[in-house]
Amino acid sequence: MPVLLTTSKVAPRGPYDAWCAAPGTRVKAGVFDPARRWVDLPAVLERALEDVGPAWRTLGRRLGAAPTGHLAHAAVCAGTVSDLGLMLAWTRIAQDMARDPLTLVIVCDDPWLFRHLARLLPVAVSKPPRLWGAETRLALRGPLSRALYALGAAWGALTLGRGRVEPGAPALLVYGHPAAGPDGTDGYFGDLPKRRRDLARALHVDTPLGTVRRLMADPRVTPLRAWGGVGAALGLVKARWRPEEARKPNPLHWLIRRAAALEGGGGTAAAIAWQAHCQERWLEATRPSVIAWPWENHAWERALVKAARARGIATVGYQHATVGRTETNYAPDSNPGPDSLPDRIACSGTLWRDALLALGHDESRLSVAGALRYPVPPRGSHDHAGPxxxxxxxxxxxxxxxxxxxxxxxxxxxxxxxxxxxxxxxxxxxxxxxxxxxxxxxxxxxxxxxxxxxxxxxxxxxxxxxxxxxxxxxxxxxxxxxxxxxxxxxxxxxxxxxxxxxxxxxxxxxxSDVFGPVDPALWDDLLPPGLTGAPKPTTTQDRGNEGAP
Structure with missing residues (x-):
């Protein structure tokens, strides 16, 4: 058989041509021949990850549409926050190598991936790694992580002020980037808040407290965590992604079970739920005319679009970063539906607009507004002897x-x-x-x-x-x-x-194709001035327990 599956403790007795180690596997010296290690694996994995992008997005769309799927990183198909795509790439490699005349040994200590591959491959040469220990550790760690997160969320809701919020004003929702300043400089939108003094800035719940306090010297800044309810914060202990496909037999059962166990072993679902809760209460209370944010199509962003659209608030996603070959989270076909995509997507260059078009976005949704975050770099001086x-x-x-x-x-x-x-x-x-x-x-x-x-x-x-x-x-x-x-x-x-x-x-x-020149008129069109003299919201000082995620 051309592919053999084993753990790091058991070397195959028969001959083999090459071996490779799956993620999380540490191979001890002397167990496998170092001269036969598959040195081309990283390059092959890259190609496989690109190839399985459509399959991951199809799976992500299904997972995201299921109950609690809105709390999952895996459903978003972003390789920076989930390795489900990497597991699908390993599946593709194993299937391809099973048809190859060379004999490959896959050394795998991951209990879920081992069982998944064992179902696909003709033979496994060792017993699978223990599963109960890994799942038990994660099952115990998860509630503790969520409890700690919940306490921190409740503390922020109780102690942080909300700033002087102007109802009906256009708003930016941003992460607490170190480059941001109370003078209006922003790590994502550059000097746009300095030029447009009517723009409010809402800080993502993950913004460190020190950064929150520093930026709140600008009265237009409001921390979203201050809008959350204390009862909702304490209820985050129960926030968890529970996919039905992790409990039912299906070809990807073990990989989905793995993703759910890893995400459930931390506080990611609680963080997504808290962001969604806080931003919805902020939208309800302040009713901005339009909201823009650094768009990457994550779970909290999809919730933001739905909450804004339900209230008649326009949404603008700013494509602030790259749209690379393996950055499959930007594709619209992983979204459960178009109602979670922003009304407009402002691209930083024509190259990225074309990349989004190739991924399937509607051309009418896209416009090239220029790079607020990355100015065109000057030609660097090159010195062969330099650092x-x-x-x-x-x-x-x-x-x-x-x-x-x-x-x-x-x-x-x-x-x-x-x-x-x-x-x-x-x-x-x-x-x-x-x-x-x-x-x-x-x-x-x-x-x-x-x-x-x-x-x-x-x-x-x-x-x-x-x-x-x-x-x-x-x-x-x-x-x-x-x-x-x-x-x-x-x-x-x-x-x-x-x-x-x-x-x-x-x-x-x-x-200019990558980091296009900023078009101030287009940005003003995307973020028109809001309503003035709107009545102040009645819930601004509410610290109630309602609105649990």
Whole structure:
């Protein structure tokens, strides 16, 4: 049989050509021949993840339409918050390799994935990993995580003020980005709130308390968690995604059960439910004329659109980030219906508008309003002897792998300046040739190259004309932020030294297609001035217990 399935504790007795380890599997030295490890697996996984995108979206649409599906990350099909797509990619690889003449050993300690693959493959050479221990740990941790989240939510609802809210005003709903300031500067909408003093800013419930208090020096800012009911906050302990397909026999039973167990083992459903509850009460109380937010089609955003539409409030999703080849969450066919898509989608460039059209969005919904968040980067000065700028992603496990790769002995003669994601700091090793960058890419001068993983900084480097390398991690598949038609050199940890040495200029891309010039008139059309003199809401100071999610 061409594919064998085992755990890290049991090596197959028969001959095999190659082996690979599934996610979460640690292979001890001496159990498997290191010379036969499947080195091409990360690249194959990337292609498989892109191939299964339509299947994941079909599944996500079904999961999201079911009861409690609105609380699931897996139903949104975003690889940054769910690895269900990665599990589907592993399924595709196993099915393809089963038809290959070479014998592949898949080493898998994941109890759910093992059972799923064992159902597909002709033979398993070991007993499956224990399931009860993994599920029991998650079942115990989940209620504790939700209880802690509920207490924090209740505290915020009780103690935070709401600012001086102007009913009927146009509003932005934003995350608490470190670049945001009380002067109106915003990490997503740039200086738009400074130019438009009538714009209110509502802060997502995940905004750190310190950031909330700092930004509330601007009277137009209101924290959404202050609009929540205390009773609703305490009820978050019960918020959990419970898919029926995890309990019924079906071809994807084990993968859905796995996704539900992992999400249920934390507080993600509680966070989604709290955001949905708070934003709905804020909408009901203040009735903004229109609301815009950095759109990524997550679960809370779908709830926001439905709540706004039910109240006659216009919605504008700002496509602020990339729409890469594996960023399948932007496709409309994972949504349970069009009623969860914003009325208008403001694109930051023509390239991204075309990408959204290719994913199936209605052309009448899309417009190119320009890049408020990312100004067109200047052409960077290139110095062959200069440092390498390293841009880290939000996902800490991917950032850690890239940082570890910089310690390769063959790279001891290269200087690296590392820029962590602003919302995910990372500790750097104590090495003479690895230092923290003193600013973003645009503040650097005389760089020899840029290395990145799953961050828009890679695209900025290409536009700046700097030699750019995409890091391919072995710990998992990183979202490929590059649009279709744009390819860059790729390297993993082992071949990073050689790839850097051979790195040349990047392909030519017209910057205005990626980060288009801001169209103030279009933004004013998307966010027209609201009603003035509207009656103040009667629920502004309510701290009641109603409205449980």
């Amino acid at each position: 390498v700028f390293v841009a880290l992603p939000f996902q800490r496990h991917l950032a850690a792998e890239l940082v570890a790769a910089l310690t390769h002995p063959a790279l001891a003669g290269r200087l690296f300046v590392v820029r962590a994601h602003p919302m995910a700091p990372v500790a750097l090793p104590a090495r003479d040739n690895i230092a923290e960058a003193d600013g973003p890419l645009g503040a650097q001068d005389g760089l020899s190259a840029v290395v990145y993983v799953a961050t828009t900084v890679g695209l900025e480097a290409v536009l700046a004309g700097l030699p750019t390398l995409r890091f391919r991690p072995a710990a998992g598949v990183a979202n490929d932020i590059l649009p279709p038609g744009l390819d860059l050199p790729v390297a993993g940890a082992a071949d990073l030294p050689g790839a850097l040495a051979a790195l040349g200029p990047p392909p030519s891309v017209r910057a």
